[in-house]
Amino acid sequence: MPEPGQLLILIVVLVAAGGVVAGPLVWRRPDVGTAPHDGDDVGSLALRHRIAVESLRDVEADRRAGSLDEEAYAPARLEAEERAARTRAALEAAQRGGRGTPSGAPVPSTGARRAIFAAGGTLGVLVLLGTVLPAPLTLANGSVVNTQLAAQEEAEAARQRAIGDLEATLAAHPQAAGLVQLADLYLRGGTAREVQHAASLLILAVRLDPKQVDAYRLLVTAYIQAGDYKDATAATDAYATLAPTSADIPFFRGLVAYRGAGDRSAAIRWFDAFLKAAPNDPRAVMVRSLRAEAAGELPGAGGPTTSPGVSPGS
Secondary structure (H helix, E strand, O other), X not given: OOOHHHHHHHHHHHHHHHHHHHHHHHOOOOOOOOOOOOOOOHHHHHHHHHHHHHHHHHHHHHHHHOOOOHHHHHHHHHHHHHHHHHHHHHHHHHHOOOOOOOOOOOOOOHHHHHHHHHHHHHHHHHHHHHHHOOHHHOHHXXXXXXXXXXXXXXXXXXXXXXXXXXXXXXXXXXXXHXXXXXXXXXXXXXXXXXXXXXXXXXXXXXXXXXXXXXXHHHHHHXXXXXXXXXXXXXXXXXXXXXXXXXXHHHHHHHHHHHHHHOOHHHHHHHHHHHHHHOOOXXXXXXXXXXXXXXXXXXOOOOOOOOOOOOOOOO
16 A cells, blocks of 8 residues: 555645646636647547557556656656647547637636536546555556466467377377377366367277376376266276376275265275375375365365366376
């Protein structure tokens, strides 16, 4: 939250800016007209005004993001507001066809002045509220959100490119390891269609190489993501014959017992076996939470409801 001195500076700047913007409207000299802007069409003037308004918003965003200190903020905001006022006046003059205010034009009435000051006061209050609100509630986080969205879009684009490259390679030279890698990429998409396609690829990989351990691991993951616990049990049994000491086995059996069969006692036994075999596994946090839920140790813990998210890399 800004210091009192910062708030005082902001109030002074707002009042000064309000005078700059509203002054020409309220105390317009009757003998001075608005000069026409020869050669500037309405479209170009509208674009200039839009750029000026965006610059004003950028000043506020930079201040909230911390890239603009208080000393630089006040003059930057005042300059941006003056520029926006000038471009707005030019745009309005052009929209009137370049006609200036007639000589002897009447000064706005008291009601008009009050309306102008009320609008300015409302804007000032909104700016103050935006200043004192915590950062997550302000527009300053828009850049963070945009950055995150851009990163997600880039990651998805990279995944799609990898899928396309692998499919082209496998079309010419099918191999179990490549099919497993392709299925892993599809599983990371998470949609029902992609999970189903991944399962089909993994079944084909097992047919090509019955000892492909990763294929069984991902196949169990795909079945659990799809809520198909019967096939998940069968795939886990097949996986256990190839890797009986893997921590994946009690992990998957615990999930199937709890989420699939609703057998809390069996789930707790399997979760305990997993935690004993792999206490430092990244999945241990989730397993401890599921165990506590199964044991009724969490507030309001009931029976199993939905399938937990299982990472394809589990």
